[in-house]
Amino acid sequence: xxxxxxxxxxxxxxxxxxxxxxxxxxxxxxxxxxxxxxxxxxxxxxxxxxxxxxxxxxxxxxxxxxxxxxxxxxxxxxxxxxxxxxxxxxxxxxxxxxxxxxxxxxxxxxxxxxxxxxxxxxxxxxxxxxxxxxxxxxxxxxxxxxxxxxxxxxxxxxxxxxxxxxxxxxxxxxxxxxxxxxxxxxxxxxxxxxxxxxxxxxxxxxxxxxxxxxxxxxxxxxxxxxxxxxxxxxxxxxxxxxxxxxxxxxxxxxxxxxxxxxxxxxxxxxxxxxxxxxxxxxxxxxxxxxxxxxx
Numbered sequence: 001x002x003x004x005x006x007x008x009x010x011x012x013x014x015x016x017x018x019x020x021x022x023x024x025x026x027x028x029x030x031x032x033x034x035x036x037x038x039x040x041x042x043x044x045x046x047x048x049x050x051x052x053x054x055x056x057x058x059x060x061x062x063x064x065x066x067x068x069x070x071x072x073x074x075x076x077x078x079x080x081x082x083x084x085x086x087x088x089x090x091x092x093x094x095x096x097x098x099x100x101x102x103x104x105x106x107x108x109x110x111x112x113x114x115x116x117x118x119x120x121x122x123x124x125x126x127x128x129x130x131x132x133x134x135x136x137x138x139x140x141x142x143x144x145x146x147x148x149x150x151x152x153x154x155x156x157x158x159x160x161x162x163x164x165x166x167x168x169x170x171x172x173x174x175x176x177x178x179x180x181x182x183x184x185x186x187x188x189x190x191x192x193x194x195x196x197x198x199x200x201x202x203x204x205x206x207x208x209x210x211x212x213x214x215x216x217x218x219x220x221x222x223x224x225x226x227x228x229x230x231x232x233x234x235x236x237x238x239x240x241x242x243x244x245x246x247x248x249x250x251x252x253x254x255x256x257x258x259x260x261x262x263x264x265x266x267x268x269x270x271x272x273x274x275x276x277x278x279x280x281x282x283x284x285x286x287x288x289x290x291x292x293x294x295x
Contacts (some may be wrong), residue, residue: 168226182222232284
């Protein structure tokens with residue numbers, strides 16, 4: 001009980017202080033009315049002093065109430081932010097589960113089926129068995145590539161160690177190796193590190209954009225531009241595929257994830273048709289909300 005009372009007092013100390021000031025103001029007013037004012041002495045120096053005291057106390061009361069309202073608003077905003085982070089984490093886990101189930105697991109099951117078929121045919125039809133074995137090897141190669149992509153999505157250490165530009169280059173190189181696409185990266189960071197929160201969010205948005213392009217775009221070319229302005233960071237990812245409207249599902253879960261990551265930093269992320277075809281992902285992240293970056 002005592003612990004609850006202490007917590008209540010600590011949480012509402014500004015409100016309690018405002019109430020105390022208001023009580024003092026009421027006492028001063030009562031004192032003026034009853035003690036300082038008389039028929040033969042309508043105004044005195046003491047009355048003026050008490051009036052100033054009341055004005056000061058009321059000003060202090062207003063300040064205490066304002067501090068309490070601001071603290072309450074910050075606490076509500078913090079609670080909402082924590083809730084959003086938890087939801088984003090759950091969405092991330094769900095996305096990984098979908099990737100493993102729909103990607104790696106299906107490829108491994110398919111490879112096993114072809115291996116089993118090859119084993120049954122090896123004695124009677126070696127040529128067909130060899131074809132089944134080749135298909136199984138291709139499925140396993142795809143499973144390995146998909147596993148690498150998922151592991152890269154779960155490992156932000158590349159950004160922590162080398163910075164956003166190097167991590168983006170590595171991701172694009174992985175995509176080019178796995179798909180044979182033409183990739184390009186243009187950046188003006190010049191080795192200068194961004195705030196860690198901005199780097200992490202931008203890298204995750206880039207990974208999601210690349211994953212969506214691999215699944216839905218039907219493209220052969222990806223262009224990425226990283227630009228640092230005075231007070232913000234811009235990320236542009238463009239594919240030259242079928243375009244957002246023709247991709248089949250409008251990239252719902254990935255689109256939500258990119259929006260949330262940008263919004264949690266006070267930025268924005270827009271996915272729109274690119275001029276001339278394909279899809280453009282454009283994220284703007286304010287630098288002022290990030291933690292101090294290493295030089």
